[in-house]
Amino acid sequence: SSLFMFFTSIAPAITFAAVLVDATKENGLSQLGPVEVLLSTALTGVIFSCIGGQPLCIVGVTGPVSIFTIACFNVARAMGIAFLPFYACVQLWAALMHMVLAATGACSAVKLVSRFSCETFGMLIATIYIVTGCTNLAGYFAEKSSAPALLSLVLGLGTTWLALTLSNARAWSAFSSRVRSTIADYAAFVACSIFCLLPYLGNLVYLTPSGCTHGCAGNETIATLQVPVTFGPTAAGRSWLVSVGDCPAVGVAAALPLAIFLTVLFFFDHNVSSILCQAPEYGLRKGSAYHWDFFVVGFMIFVTGMLGLPPVNGLIPQAPLHTDSLCEKVFQREKDGRKVEVVAKCHEQRVSGLVQAVLIGLTLTVINSVGKLPIAALDGLFLFMGIASFGGNT
Secondary structure: OHHHHHHHHHHHHHHHHHHHHHHOEEOOEEOOOHHHHHHHHHHHHHHHHHHOOOOOOOEEOOHHHHHHHHHHHHHHHHHOOOHHHHHHHHHHHHHHHHHHHHHOOHHHHHHHOOHHHHHHHHHHHHHHHHHHHHHHHHHHHHHOOHHHHHHHHHHHHHHHHHHHHHHOHHHOOOOOHHHHHHHHHOHHHHHHHHHHHHHHOHHHHHHOOOOOOOOOOHHHOOOEOOOOOOOOOOOOOOOOOOOHHHOOHHHHHHHHHHHHHHHHHHHHHHHHHHHHOOOHHHOOOOOOOHHHHHHHHHHHHHHHHHHOOOOOEEOOOHHHHHHHHOEEEEEEEOOOOOEEEEEEEEOOOOHHHHHHHHHHHHHHHHHHHHOOOEHHHHHHHHHHHHHHOOOOOO
């Protein structure tokens, strides 16, 4: 489960980081990038897995947060003020609002959210993942020459196909039930590992940036993530601790409406993620903790704001996929003779969430190697997560 969540968490993080690198350039320097996104995901993942009331809920940087961050950057640029201090003010306002809502019991409103609403929202996110993966894979044919574009398509679809095939191993007739279960558990890990390594084998290596030794143009190699050589802020020279005092009073005031928007977004997004990862079919025995978890999210937003990192909340589809990966399943025959897979037991603990966050944090020590991952394979993982999340959607 830890390895599965590592790949399903790091793939969106890297993809969203690539978007933020291009969209947050101030005086020619990107303010946010892969280091900030991965550090935010790792740091908050450790915090939430240790003190969160429902640690099965996985937190991370989402697509809406990336869009929100770009909006904050555009507002700061239009006002002529520094982005990071303004971004910190937005998050500090939002952190206060989260804590007040949690302390006043506002999360009791989740009882009004029906399963239909949750699964409709989950379907929306799954569809976005599928559309994003398909759009990126198709886009390589417009951005790249034929050879790297075709290789990117093979990497993406190959990752999706292999992950889906192996994840259905429990229904195979070959091997023992324990072997089939193990294959299914490591489906995403095996698929992503194989197709991330594939371009660096044999005669394909010349299509990678590191293997092109003849001064190839950018459109002649597969796309990989732009990362710094060593661990450090994307905006070289800045301190990790943001100076909130550098934001003028007008900026502090302008941050308030943006903070309200972020709070409303997280109020629905995080609570729905928590509801989905505690769906009745999982048969969980531990209780929920909506108020406390929303307070913890507020604390994490305070931390990310002071460090100049993107804020995080519960992830869809990762949160329910995490719970699903912890379940022991058996096939049960119904009255009509049809065999259905049901949950026999779910391992409720904090270890898998903590380990996946630590693994993401460890990638920062080898950030240069992260830059060698083919983005197309991660696009394929997007497709897999989108398709896999439809399985439990009624």
